Amino acid sequence: MCGRYSLTVDIEDVQKRFAYVHENLNPVRRYNIAPTESVVTVVRATSGDDKQNYGEIMRWGFIPSWSKGVNRAPHINARDDKLETSRMFSEAYERRRCLIPADGFFEWRTDAGNKIPYRFTLKGGGLFGFAGIWESWRSPEGKQVRSCAIITTEPNELVAPIHDRMPVILAEEAESAWLDPARMEFHTLRAFLKPFPAGSMDCYAVSNRVNYVKNDDPSCTSPVGEVEPLFQPPTLT
Numbered sequence: 001m002c003g004r005y006s007l008t009v010d011i012e013d014v015q016k017r018f019a020y021v022h023e024n025l026n027p028v029r030r031y032n033i034a035p036t037e038s039v040v041t042v043v044r045a046t047s048g049d050d051k052q053n054y055g056e057i058m059r060w061g062f063i064p065s066w067s068k069g070v071n072r073a074p075h076i077n078a079r080d081d082k083l084e085t086s087r088m089f090s091e092a093y094e095r096r097r098c099l100i101p102a103d104g105f106f107e108w109r110t111d112a113g114n115k116i117p118y119r120f121t122l123k124g125g126g127l128f129g130f131a132g133i134w135e136s137w138r139s140p141e142g143k144q145v146r147s148c149a150i151i152t153t154e155p156n157e158l159v160a161p162i163h164d165r166m167p168v169i170l171a172e173e174a175e176s177a178w179l180d181p182a183r184m185e186f187h188t189l190r191a192f193l194k195p196f197p198a199g200s201m202d203c204y205a206v207s208n209r210v211n212y213v214k215n216d217d218p219s220c221t222s223p224v225g226e227v228e229p230l231f232q233p234p235t236l237t
Helices: 011-018 090-095 172-179 186-192
Strands: 004-007 030-033 038-044 053-060 077-079 097-102 104-111 114-122 128-138 144-153 201-205
Touching (some): 090 097, 090 186, 097 172
Parallel strands (some): 053 144
């Protein structure tokens, strides 16, 4: 799964990277984003010829349109192998896909009874987009809430020693196609849902301060100690 992630750059850099327009979208740098919090997303109009990307703030924790209330155990992830058959996710997968900008995500490794948090990034750092889906829900009081979930898939060789799932990170050249509402056939969409290449990623241990959602500062993403690499990509000859 993906239960925490980071977006530690200025919002102007996010806007430039994902080429979106927005109104009053002014989030701050985040070092420890947790479920149910408001997060930056990138969407495309769901119909018509509008090819513009739009930046929106959504709740991280998917609320289906037919829900009678907010689930206390939020649906923050959607498994790639369940999307097509899930009553909760299939329509959003077909019609309402989004990007969720990030520059890292966290997973925990159990070692001698201790849970050690690791941060995963692109090699050399930089922004990337999780493949996501979104939905619009109206509360009994009439308030409209837009929410999202991050799609997960099987892990690559870097993530596998720590967790049996990883978020789908889209290649930059695939992002526009993922947002395109004209792409509705499941067999076409499946091609996007694959592990990001391990050789294009890095990971390192971080402080257990990230375990607590109230902690949201640079110490949550700073490396700690000397940790043996979990995966070394093969040398090309």
